[in-house]
Amino acid sequence: MATHDMPLSRRQALAALTGAVLLPLAGPAAASVRHERHFLFGSPVDVMLRHAPEEAVQAPLDRVMRGLQHIHAQWNAWKPGELGRINQAFREGRSARVTPALLAMIRSAARLERASAGFFNPGIGGVVQAWGFHDDVMRPGDRPAAAALAGWREAAPSLAQIETRGDALASRNPRLQLDFGAYAKGVAIDRALDEFAARGQGEALVNLGGNLGAMGTAGWQIGIRDPFGEGLVASLATRGREAVVTSGSYERFRVLDGERCTHILDPSSAAPAQGLVSVTVLHRCAALADAAATALLVAGPRRWREVAQRMGVTQVLAIGPDGRGMASGALAPRLQFASPSWRGRIATV
Ligand code: ADP
Ligand code: MG
Secondary structure, three states: OEEEOOOOOHHHHHOOOOOEEEOOOOHHHHHOEEEEEEEEOOEEEEEEEEOOOHHHHHHHHHHHHHHHHHHHHHOOOOOOOHHHHHHHHHHOOOOEEOOHHHHHHHHHHHHHHHHOOOOOOOOEHHHHHHOOOOOOOOOOEOOOOHHHHHHHHHHOOOHHHEEEEOOEEEEOOOOOEOOOOOOHHHHHHHHHHHHHHHOOOOOEEEEEOOEEEEEOOOOOEEEEEOOOOOOEEEEEEOOOOEEEEEEEOOOOEEEEOOEEEEOOEEOOOOEEOOOOOEEEEEEOOHHHHHHHHHHHHHHHHHHHHHHHHHHOOOEEEEEOOOOOEEEOOOOHHHOEEOOHHHHHHEEEO
């Protein structure tokens, strides 16, 4: 278990992370912070605890890491685990047992699918697989056959098609395959912060590969990464308990028939989302922010505001492929732009 009491250097903070980064701490603020880094979900997991004496933190830290590992192992559609077994049962028209924790996640995801008007659809596993985004490695290749995508669109999988029978789940739609790639990290961040709060560690930050949740009275200074290269678009200080979650079409993509295809898919076309390269959502609830960031990226430049409103999200930064962006009125005054160029390219809407 890696423990560092040193502040992160700016280069370390920016390396290997997408979405948001924790900015380097300076002076007394740095000395009182304990930092742990692990690797999970294929990316770094950073936990920072402020004013946390060694003897008080080990037990909550171990519990949080075990919780994150459980989510990673059991709720990943593409690894053998609870979610994989449920997907297999759906394909075969059988019912499958579900744990109360996964059932709670499925129910909250179903509500968010509805609220998002279907732009966020965690029943999209079949399309994710058709495009080859279930693989750890993003190899070049060919686009999936149009007929396969049309078949999926016709079957129109949705979490509304799940039936609960006691402690078991079933679905009459064999094309429904759950994939919580757009949601589980948010759920994991909320659970980690809940765990720290319940154990008296109220000054904490959890960063899962650029999606972060923070809490505490002092706030944490974080940066929103430039989707086109190194560096930042802007920085801001978190307020109380708050998550900052980014969906970006730049971080995971495949080159198919010579064209760059993002891993974020539009359920209405069963094809990669177009029109925005990154959406960052700030919200008290990391799970909601995660679902919303994905939904808004899919909704695109013309519809993201309507979907944000439907989902109860007010703080949004959306950036398009031309390097121009929009910040919602509730977020814009909080942003400290990293350059005059970014300030000039982000409109308040
Ligand atoms: P990140 O990969 O950075 O966490 P997202 O939160 O947007 O980004 O999640 C993208 C993942 O969610 C994809 O890899 C896929 O597994 C799944 N997914 C893709 N499109 C959708 C969608 N429209 N609704 C729900 N899940 C999606
Ligand atoms: Mg998401």
